[in-house]
Amino acid sequence: MTDLAFHLLLFLFAAAFIAGFIDSIAGGGGMVTIPAMLIAGIPPLETLGTNKLQSLFGSGSASLAYARHGHVSLKEQLPMALMSALGSVFGALLATIVPADALKGVLPFLLIAIAIYFGLKPNVGDIERHRRISAFLFTLTFVPLIGLYDGVFGPGTGSFFMLGFVSLAGYGILKATAHTKLLNFGSNLGAFVVFVLNGVVLWKVGLVMGVGQFVGAQVGSRYAMAKGAKIIKPLLVIVSIALAIRLLADPAHPLRVWWGI
Template structure:
């Protein structure tokens, strides 16, 4: 596509900063960056590929911030991140085969369910609870499954990782957020490699937005570590509902097409 004007790049930088801030706390940054790139005239496939590049900066930045503060031990969790990347590779490769309309149709309801769960469950805080699934089983099943989803479709990946860490791994919400960003980095990296091979990454746009993501994620992770569950829990609820509404607002959404709205 033609070279993008400077003011459009600045708009994308600001969108990425806001996305990085929100994503580092509750996930859902893609609901800002993907529409912003489409609005800037970037074709859909290049939007997906470039989104993975700039998302690497946000998830990587947040991961570093949480690791420095001791909320995630990178040396211990790298195998889990690698499994997430592995699942994402297969998701991205099979994106043209997997029925995307089914995922798009079901996703808003899953996000609302996550919002209801976190909104109504009063005992979710920063303290770890009882683990319901072994580390090995969690790594072998849940992690690659969500990574696969991120490669195939993407929106809501952070919310799904958060839900899994809280309900199955027994993590407190701040610890779950820290680990979510590391696994999200892995899934972003796996899909990004596939999109590079397909030649659909706009490097200048991705790097400019990546700078915004990096700075936004640094600011957001500091807010999350300062306030813990008090900020993460409500923002997760709001983000999940907002993403569900954003998806349903799309006239091409399968349910709206089916209902004739």
Template structure:
């Protein structure tokens, strides 16, 4: 592809900043960055590869910010991050043979279900509750599974991690958000390594957007830590609904094709 013009670089930086802000609180940053790169004329495969590079900066920045305030111990979370990275790498490597249409069909409805869960369940707060799964099983089963999904497809990964931490691990909303970011970083690393080996990462674009992601995540994570569940819950609900609508609005979505819309 040809070099991008200055105004497109500015556009991509701004999109990455906004994505970093939203993603550090509720996930769903890819809903902004992937369409932005496609609008800028970047081919789909290079968009996916470059998105993994710039996402590393956002998830890494948010992880550092939450760790500095004591909401997550990065060292203790390393085993789960390694499993998320393994899942992300396997997902990216197997993306060509996984039935993508199945994921596209199911994802909007999963996201709507997550939005309804967080929006309608009254007792979800920043207070930890009793866990339904041991940390060992959570890390061994749930984490690599979501990491694999991130490598194969990606949108909504942060929301799925959030749902797992709240419903299975019993974490409060803010603690779940803090731990989600580092796992998302791990799955991004796994996917990025595979895409980089395939040579589909645009480094100049990815690093520029990474700078925007890093700055946006710093601002967003501080905003989340200041306001806690009262801002994370509604933003998570809005993000899930918006992502579901965006996916269903695509004329190429299998559901629309099946319905002849």
């Protein structure tokens, strides 16, 4: 496609900043950047590939911010990030041959369930709880599974990682957020490699949006560290519900097609 006009690049930069801010706290930045790129006239496949490029800046920026303040050890969590990336590579490859209608159909209800879990569970806060699964098993099973999902489809990946860290690993919500960003970086990187090999990444657009993502994630992560569960928990609930509504509002959603509405 031809180069985008300056005002469209500025629009995408602003969208990426907002997405980086939201994503660094509660995930769901893709529900801002993907529609923005489609509105700007970028084809769907290039939108997905470019979205992974610019998302790398946001998740990487947030990971560095959380690491600098001691909420995550990048070195210790590297195996998890690698497993997330590996799962995402297989997911992105599967996306070329497996229809995503089944995922699209059930995803809004999974997101609503996550919103209900975090919204109604009173003891979800910054204090760590009992671990229900070993770190080794968590790394070998849950992490690559969510990474695979991110490669196949993507929306809500951060919410699913958050749910796993809080409910299975027993993390407090701020620590879970910090670790989620690193695994998001891994899954973004894995899928990004596949999209690059398929030639569907718009580098200029992705880099411009990447700058917006980086700055937005720095602002968002600092805000999350200052406010803790008081901001992360409600924003996670809001983002999960908003993403579910957006998916259900799509005329091409399988349930709407099935019901003829």
